Amino acid sequence: MEIGLVHYLTVAAVLFGLGLLTVMTRKNAVGILLGVELILNAAALNFVAFEHFVAGGVSGQVFTVFIIVLAASEAAIALAIVLQVYRSYRSIMADRLTSLKN
Amino acid sequence: MPPLSALVFLGLAALTLGSAGVVAFSRNIIHSALALLGTFLGIAGLYVTLSADFLAATQVLVYVGGTLTLILFAVMLTSRIEDMKVSNPQAGLAAAFGLVTVVLLVLGKVATQTPWPGEAKPAIPSTAKLGHAFLGEYLLPFEIGSIVLLAAMIGSVVLARRAVKRSWEKG
Numbered sequence: 252m253e254i255g256l257v258h259y260l261t262v263a264a265v266l267f268g269l270g271l272l273t274v275m276t277r278k279n280a281v282g283i284l285l286g287v288e289l290i291l292n293a294a295a296l297n298f299v300a301f302e303h304f305v306a307g308g309v310s311g312q313v314f315t316v317f318i319i320v321l322a323a324s325e326a327a328i329a330l331a332i333v334l335q336v337y338r339s340y341r342s343i344m345a346d347r348l349t350s351l352k353n
Numbered sequence: 354m355p356p357l358s359a360l361v362f363l364g365l366a367a368l369t370l371g372s373a374g375v376v377a378f379s380r381n382i383i384h385s386a387l388a389l390l391g392t393f394l395g396i397a398g399l400y401v402t403l404s405a406d407f408l409a410a411t412q413v414l415v416y417v418g419g420t421l422t423l424i425l426f427a428v429m430l431t432s433r434i435e436d437m438k439v440s441n442p443q444a445g446l447a448a449a450f451g452l453v454t455v456v457l458l459v460l461g462k463v464a465t466q467t468p469w470p471g472e473a474k475p476a477i478p479s480t481a482k483l484g485h486a487f488l489g490e491y492l493l494p495f496e497i498g499s500i501v502l503l504a505a506m507i508g509s510v511v512l513a514r515r516a517v518k519r520s521w522e523k524g
Binding site: 253254255256257258259260261262264265266267268269270271272273275276279281282284285286288289292295296299300302303304305308309310312313315316317319320321322323324325326327328330331332333334335337338343 | 358359362366369370373374376377382385386389392393396399400402403404405407408411412415416419420423424426427428430431445446448449450452453456457460461464465469470474479482483486487491494498501502504505506508509510512513515
């Protein structure tokens with residue numbers, strides 16, 4: 252069995268699907284962030300796989316490094332926001348944060 | 354008996370996707386956060402098989418050492434430990450499954466019907482080339498990335514602190 256590009260794409264696609272499922276079904280804000288991390292990792296894996304099998308060079312890895320940088324800053328900011336939301340509402344369930352309704 | 358590289362790939366893919374499944378379906382937010390560790394480690398291993406050794410090390414250092422620790426801190430700070438069983442409710446499963454099925458069908462069709470150049474290549478180290486790319490062609494985005502990190506650091510400190518008035522500030 253020869254491991255090729257399609258196998259890596261399959262892993263990344265299933266990972267993306269699981270991340271999307273997590274984002275859509277979770278009410279906990281931290282759970283939604285976990286799903287976003289899965290999606291970002293799936294995209295990064297695709298970048299590296301395409302670079303290794305198709306493009307050559309290192310530009311795919313460069314993009315993956317930027318994805319890691321942005322994911323780290325996103326996690327820091329989002330978790331700080333989650334902490335402030337918890338201080339204000341005593342809950343981080345996304346369906347209870349309804350101050351702007353009506 | 355499949356070759357060793359195929360066995361390694363299958364093991365890493367199983368680790369990645371199994372942990373991701375626990376992240377997506379566990380009823381306990383702490384189990385979800387800890388299962389993310391397996392996903393990150395599996396992806397780091399897949400990076401090694403794709404000759405991206407620097408990225409594998411970075412993945413372990415940044416995600417496992419930084420992001421995952423941060424997420425666990427957030428879970429501990431925002432959940433009441435006693436009602437941990439209901440701290441990770443799910444909603445809208447049917448719509449989510451429908452959308453995910455459609456997305457996977459489209460992605461699978463594209464991935465299988467496009468004629469990719471599919472020959473396997475040996476995994477060779479690429480850290481030196483990556484370093485030259487960052488200090489040459491991609492120097493400006495690299496520096497902008499560091500500014501983004503600095504801004505995110507200051508922003509999260511400002512957002513997460515409590516507004517405390519010292520006694521000597523009031524007068």
